[in-house]
Amino acid sequence: MNASVAQPVTTDTQGMNYLVSVPRRIVTVWLPLTAFLIVLLFPFYWMAITTFKPNEELLSREGNPFWVQHPTFAHIHKLLFETAYPDWLWNTVLVSVVSTFLSIVCSVLAAYAIERLRFRGSRYVGMSIFLAYLVPPSILFIPLATIIYKLDLFDTRLALILTYPTFLIPFCTWLLMGYFKSIPLELEECALIDGANRWQILVRIVLPLAVPGLISAGIFAFTLSWNEFIYALTFVSSSEVKTVPVGVVTELVEGDVYHWGSLMAGALFGSLPVAILYSFFVEYYVSGLTGAVKE
Amino acid sequence: MATFINRLQDNRNALGLLFLAPTAVLLVLFLTYPLGLGTWLGFTDSKIGRGGAFIGLENYEFLWGDSVTRLALFNTIFYTVVASVIKFGLGLWLALLLNKHLPFKAFLRAIVLLPFIVPTALSAIAFWWIYDSQFSIISWALQRMGLINGYIDFLGDPWNARFSTIAANIWRGVPFVAITLLAGLQTISPSYYEAASLDGASPSQQFRYVTLPLLTPIIAVVMTFSVLFTFTDFQLIYVLTRGGPLNATHLMATLSFQRAIPGGSLGEGAAIATAMVPFLIAAILFSYFGLQRRAWQQGGKDT
Numbered sequence: 001m002n003a004s005v006a007q008p009v010t011t012d013t014q015g016m017n018y019l020v021s022v023p024r025r026i027v028t029v030w031l032p033l034t035a036f037l038i039v040l041l042f043p044f045y046w047m048a049i050t051t052f053k054p055n056e057e058l059l060s061r062e063g064n065p066f067w068v069q070h071p072t073f074a075h076i077h078k079l080l081f082e083t084a085y086p087d088w089l090w091n092t093v094l095v096s097v098v099s100t101f102l103s104i105v106c107s108v109l110a111a112y113a114i115e116r117l118r119f120r121g122s123r124y125v126g127m128s129i130f131l132a133y134l135v136p137p138s139i140l141f142i143p144l145a146t147i148i149y150k151l152d153l154f155d156t157r158l159a160l161i162l163t164y165p166t167f168l169i170p171f172c173t174w175l176l177m178g179y180f181k182s183i184p185l186e187l188e189e190c191a192l193i194d195g196a197n198r199w200q201i202l203v204r205i206v207l208p209l210a211v212p213g214l215i216s217a218g219i220f221a222f223t224l225s226w227n228e229f230i231y232a233l234t235f236v237s238s239s240e241v242k243t244v245p246v247g248v249v250t251e252l253v254e255g256d257v258y259h260w261g262s263l264m265a266g267a268l269f270g271s272l273p274v275a276i277l278y279s280f281f282v283e284y285y286v287s288g289l290t291g292a293v294k295e
Numbered sequence: 296m297a298t299f300i301n302r303l304q305d306n307r308n309a310l311g312l313l314f315l316a317p318t319a320v321l322l323v324l325f326l327t328y329p330l331g332l333g334t335w336l337g338f339t340d341s342k343i344g345r346g347g348a349f350i351g352l353e354n355y356e357f358l359w360g361d362s363v364t365r366l367a368l369f370n371t372i373f374y375t376v377v378a379s380v381i382k383f384g385l386g387l388w389l390a391l392l393l394n395k396h397l398p399f400k401a402f403l404r405a406i407v408l409l410p411f412i413v414p415t416a417l418s419a420i421a422f423w424w425i426y427d428s429q430f431s432i433i434s435w436a437l438q439r440m441g442l443i444n445g446y447i448d449f450l451g452d453p454w455n456a457r458f459s460t461i462a463a464n465i466w467r468g469v470p471f472v473a474i475t476l477l478a479g480l481q482t483i484s485p486s487y488y489e490a491a492s493l494d495g496a497s498p499s500q501q502f503r504y505v506t507l508p509l510l511t512p513i514i515a516v517v518m519t520f521s522v523l524f525t526f527t528d529f530q531l532i533y534v535l536t537r538g539g540p541l542n543a544t545h546l547m548a549t550l551s552f553q554r555a556i557p558g559g560s561l562g563e564g565a566a567i568a569t570a571m572v573p574f575l576i577a578a579i580l581f582s583y584f585g586l587q588r589r590a591w592q593q594g595g596k597d598t
Contacts, residue, residue, distance in 0.1 A: 029392055029395050029397070032388070032392060033389075033392045033393075033397075033403075036385075036389050036392070036407070036469075037403075037406070037407070039466065040406075040407060040409065040410055040466065040469070040470065041406065041409070043410075043418055043421040043422060043425065043466070044409065044413075044421070046421055046424070046425060046432065047421045050424060058430065059430060061430070061435060065432055065435055105317070106317040106318040106321060107318065109314040109315070109317060109318065110314065110315050110317075110318040112314060113310070113311040113314035113315050114311075114315075117307050117310055117311040117314065118307065118311075119307045119308045119310070119311025119312065120308050120311075122311060125315065129318075129322075132322055132326055132327075134523065134575075134579065135326060135330065136523060136524075136527035136575070137527075138527040138528075138529045138548035138551070138552075138568065138571075139330075139333060139527065139548075139568040139569070139571055139572065140326065140329050140330065140333065140568075141552070141568075142333060142336065142551065142555045142556075142561055142564050142565045142568055143328075143329035143330070143332035143333035143336055143565065144325060144329045145555075145556070145561075146332070146336070146341075146561065147324075147325070147328070147329060147332070162321070162325060163325050165321050165322075165325070166321065166322060166325045166326040169318055169321060169322060170322070173318065198310055223412050226414060227412075227413075227414040227415060227416075229414070229415065229416045229529070229530040229533075230529050230530065230548075230552070233533075234552075234556055244414070244417070245414045245415075245416035245417055245530075246416070248416070248417060248420060249416050249420065249533075249534050258424075258427075260424050260427075260430075263420055263424070264420070264421065264424060266417075266420075267417035267418070267420045267421055270414055270417045271413040271414060271417050271418070274412060274413065274414070275409060275412065275413060278405075278408075278409075278412050279405065282401070282404075282405040282408075283401075285408070285412070286404065286408070286474060286478070289408075289471070289474060289475060290474070290475050290478035
């Protein structure tokens, strides 16, 4: 510890870090952190590099596999023009946007009713919403499939739009309840005295103040529905109705010959939209994730 | 009509029910009802395309004697325990690293979460390619380093396949654990650490007597969710192995899918799915009460 550098303790946020020497910090912090980042990001790098590799390079053990010698757009071309990939992308966007919107509308109303209207039994409704959040889709998909079939919704986008809210609404409601709780009750009382009704209070006072919560819930719900797999795999069978994750897994794999280039291109382009959207709203996403766990 | 709306607006109970109606309709029709229907289907011999008759516990008796189901139960528990323990260890480590006042902190946190937000089915395909028996990059690298002679058959050998799928699950789960625990770490006031170090506590003692007790409540919640996700995992196994080789990686969820949808035996599939419920409840109760009480004993906040 004799090599400790004299760092000016300008802010309190630095804590007691000035006590730790630079070489020690490199070994205990930066080395493991770099290892974590390499492992966590490598599959994405591999996805991207495979997308642009010609087949000769993919199926050869010679040369440096970590780089592309002769980049090609053949895999992307095949994906976009010889498969139903654009359809799947459109379906995923449509299903995710509509089911997210539907869930947010339902959740706002439910969360406001539970948190602010305080009707008789609202505590129990809040508890059961939390329990609903713990029910995993993999124990629901079989009975849901029979219900979807009976409602004549099998193999339609509507089947997914109506079933995704079962895991989106509990999450969003729970998150929004926390946000509504933080809005001072006095604001609502003032509005009530000024003659506003409940609907006006919700739309003009509560919702504008809960915008960060709405964004958190929205971005989280969108990524959850974009990632959904088991319902989309079970309730849909025609190629033109499939979503990206299901389409890539079920249709791009033909027999024993794996077209790794176009498979990786499909995975890359299915991941990019949600990753880009996430990058714009990281803070909201993280606060949604941690908020829901902390409550 | 106007007076009716006004009166409705004044009545909390009526308005509450009205606001809850859309949520209630969706959740009852597509969550509560299927939950009950699934339990019922487990007691019938339903097949796809025809309703079944009540057969009591026959499905469960059959499944109890079925070696594949027993293997799937073992796999599920093994998968959940090993993956959850490692996810907790690595996740806590990563959270502690990220909590160390680094430059580009927000950026690091953002990219660490990437594996969690990308569709699992798609990242599983990337792992499928990384685990390829002939062109695996891992085998290539290990062979160049002279550590192995032949290419590793990651997904073809039962135990290799188990550990390969667990590794992929850990890769996806660590960011979730790390980021949520990081949020917990950030709520711990630095003054505790200052006080502890003035009292002569070493870094490991500070971790043991300051960090861990204050973090226990959030660890309980995070690990409950993590165990829940892992126990009911489906996508990763479905994409990587479909349960093979020799059913070595079949989980309860993938087996129930295979029996019910391609196999057509809805009753049997539903019985397997229902059999997961007691394990899930036990896991939730164990981590909730077990860890919550320890937090209380050590003076943590009773939440």
